[in-house]
Amino acid sequence: MTTPSGLPAAALLPFFTYQDQQLTVEGVPLDRLAREHGTPLFVYSQAAMLNALAAYQRGLAGRPHLICYAMKANSSLAILQTLVRAGCGLDIVSGGELERALAAGVEPAKVIFSGVGKTRAEMRQALTVGIGCFNVESRAELDVLDEVARGMGLRAPVSVRVNPNVDAQTHPYISTGLKGNKFGIAHEDVIDTYIHAAACGGLRVVGIDCHIGSQITQTGPYLDAMDRVLDLVQAIEAKGVSIEHIDFGGGLGIDYQGDTPPEADALWAQLLQRMDARGFGDRKIFIEPGRSLVGNAGVCLTEVLYLKPGEHKNFLIVDAAMNDLPRPAMYQAFHRIVPLRQPHPDVDTTTWDVVGPVCESGDWIGRDRALAVQSGDLLAVMSAGAYCMSMASNYNTRGRAAEVLVDGTQATLIRERETAADQFRTERMLPPT
Numbered sequence: 001m002t003t004p005s006g007l008p009a010a011a012l013l014p015f016f017t018y019q020d021q022q023l024t025v026e027g028v029p030l031d032r033l034a035r036e037h038g039t040p041l042f043v044y045s046q047a048a049m050l051n052a053l054a055a056y057q058r059g060l061a062g063r064p065h066l067i068c069y070a071m072k073a074n075s076s077l078a079i080l081q082t083l084v085r086a087g088c089g090l091d092i093v094s095g096g097e098l099e100r101a102l103a104a105g106v107e108p109a110k111v112i113f114s115g116v117g118k119t120r121a122e123m124r125q126a127l128t129v130g131i132g133c134f135n136v137e138s139r140a141e142l143d144v145l146d147e148v149a150r151g152m153g154l155r156a157p158v159s160v161r162v163n164p165n166v167d168a169q170t171h172p173y174i175s176t177g178l179k180g181n182k183f184g185i186a187h188e189d190v191i192d193t194y195i196h197a198a199a200c201g202g203l204r205v206v207g208i209d210c211h212i213g214s215q216i217t218q219t220g221p222y223l224d225a226m227d228r229v230l231d232l233v234q235a236i237e238a239k240g241v242s243i244e245h246i247d248f249g250g251g252l253g254i255d256y257q258g259d260t261p262p263e264a265d266a267l268w269a270q271l272l273q274r275m276d277a278r279g280f281g282d283r284k285i286f287i288e289p290g291r292s293l294v295g296n297a298g299v300c301l302t303e304v305l306y307l308k309p310g311e312h313k314n315f316l317i318v319d320a321a322m323n324d325l326p327r328p329a330m331y332q333a334f335h336r337i338v339p340l341r342q343p344h345p346d347v348d349t350t351t352w353d354v355v356g357p358v359c360e361s362g363d364w365i366g367r368d369r370a371l372a373v374q375s376g377d378l379l380a381v382m383s384a385g386a387y388c389m390s391m392a393s394n395y396n397t398r399g400r401a402a403e404v405l406v407d408g409t410q411a412t413l414i415r416e417r418e419t420a421a422d423q424f425r426t427e428r429m430l431p432p433t
């Protein structure tokens, strides 16, 4: 039997399976959760996250390492708690993320701070709590961090993010390791930057890092980046500056549409072989995976509101929109869309553009999808665990969706649906006239 998406019935994605013609997560019918909590609703599988993490843990077993979950992918507190309790550190990119990270109970020493535009206030905040490392992205930032740390009588632990000029072979908006990108310090300036950093009284050099892009589905770009980074480590250490850890960033892709990225353990088997061959086998490894830990652990449930057949296009209007699921509008991204129940035998399959209620032509979730549905049916937008809720907005004064985390038979509401009052709580009215 095949599902409406053409995939084998039992395994739509690991932990998301059809049972008795109903889509379930860890065996819990999604339909039940949608009725209980309303739609749009994000539902996550804790087992799927821990399973994805286990592949990295297997791959790096026996090596000194720290897996820092890139929390920008999904920063909901219960998701952070899940990964932190399983041993992860966190990769943050703002003071707001630092506050979330601490609220979720991470040890500050396991936090690394990435991003091209850290403010002085954010640097102070991170120094005060004692984070593990600042991943610095420019010479100007290095100097400001030095000044801020000296002002506090501290030495900031730093790693310089290098731009290895490697093509990650992914969407241009999520490719970050090429010369034309705003990220990292150009390869040819790295050694001088390290010599400078080592001489700054407010800095303590601890590592080197790179991140070449996101949704990477091949091993080659990682091997190329690793070679370039190891060349740099050799050259930097030859100048007398030692590098304790090497951070290879995140970026490993997931299956959205039949994509076949390497498994994390297989990828690391190859990368470790390369490190060993080059004599860096004992070096502490940091990684910053985001999408590959949570992306395929989540779905967004949505109800079909209206069928709007037309001469040129048929539109299926659903209650989720670009404010909940911004990836199609932003990157023309593909997410599988499947019914929660197998199609009604009495409804014909039609090709639909699945669109939301937001007043923008860009508000689409899937194009040209063959679905047999009626109004009132429930659909699951798959692979919605990463960069959906964390990028959701209130456009059209739409409240952000609720979230449920499933762990075995237990389903826990981890975020209430946002109300209109929540949205304007921080606004101030003009005085009465």
Ligand code: LLP
Pocket (backbone or CB within 6 Å): 070, 073, 091, 114, 115, 174, 211, 213, 214, 215, 249, 250, 251, 252, 288, 289, 290, 291, 292, 327, 331, 386, 387
């Ligand atoms: N480290 C750094 C420095 C990053 O900039 C990122 C992602 C990561 C780690 C995690 O990368 P991941 O393992 O998740 O690929 N919104 C886009 C993706 C933007 C990625 C930004 N940086 C999307 O929805 O595809």
